[in-house]
């Protein structure tokens with residue numbers, strides 16, 4: 037299982053139910069990584085898409101209430117999620133947020149793709165600071181890239197074995 041996230045310089049990831057920035061290059065990166073794969077998300081992140089599930093991906097939504105979604109598989113617990121994920125290769129499963137689901141599943145992830153934005157988005161929700169976590173190591177850091185007026189870097193962290 038892999039996490040994929042875009043975070044600001046305080047590891048902020050969201051506010052008022054939405055992302056902090058509109059970043060077309062990061063969205064293209066996210067699409068390229070996740071197309072054809074399985075994406076696992078919380079109900080609030082699913083709702084934030086408005087148009088429903090992400091196309092051409094298997095969408096799995098964690099939702100305590102178990103609401104039925106025509107375009108996604110809903111699971112109501114971590115145990116049920118693990119049961120559903122048995123059908124897929126671990127390598128094909130991406131945890132795509134939000135904060136509660138990253139917190140729940142980061143332990144299960146072997147890699148994290150982090151798009152780091154050099155800005156403070158005034159977030160209300162945060163991703164764990166992997167730079168301060170000795171279990172994680174930064175293994176790739178792309179060059180600074182301009183995206184919609186922001187500077188970002190595509191980074192990859194791997195769990196130490």
Ligand SMILES: NC(=O)c1ccc[n+]([C@@H]2O[C@H](COP(=O)([O-])OP(=O)(O)OC[C@H]3O[C@@H](n4cnc5c(N)ncnc54)[C@H](OP(=O)(O)O)[C@@H]3O)[C@@H](O)[C@H]2O)c1
Nearest residue numbers: 041042049050053054055078079080081100133134135136
């Ligand atoms: N920067 C990024 O890369 C990124 C990516 C995705 C989302 N986001 C942002 O993150 C924010 C949303 O995050 P969030 O933490 O508020 O919401 P969330 O994680 O998207 O969804 C929370 C929902 O998931 C359910 N859930 C979580 N763990 C569960 C479990 N173990 N079993 C059953 N259901 C479970 C919760 O149920 P209950 O609360 O009912 O228990 C709640 O309904 C938004 O602002 C969004 O834009 C940012």
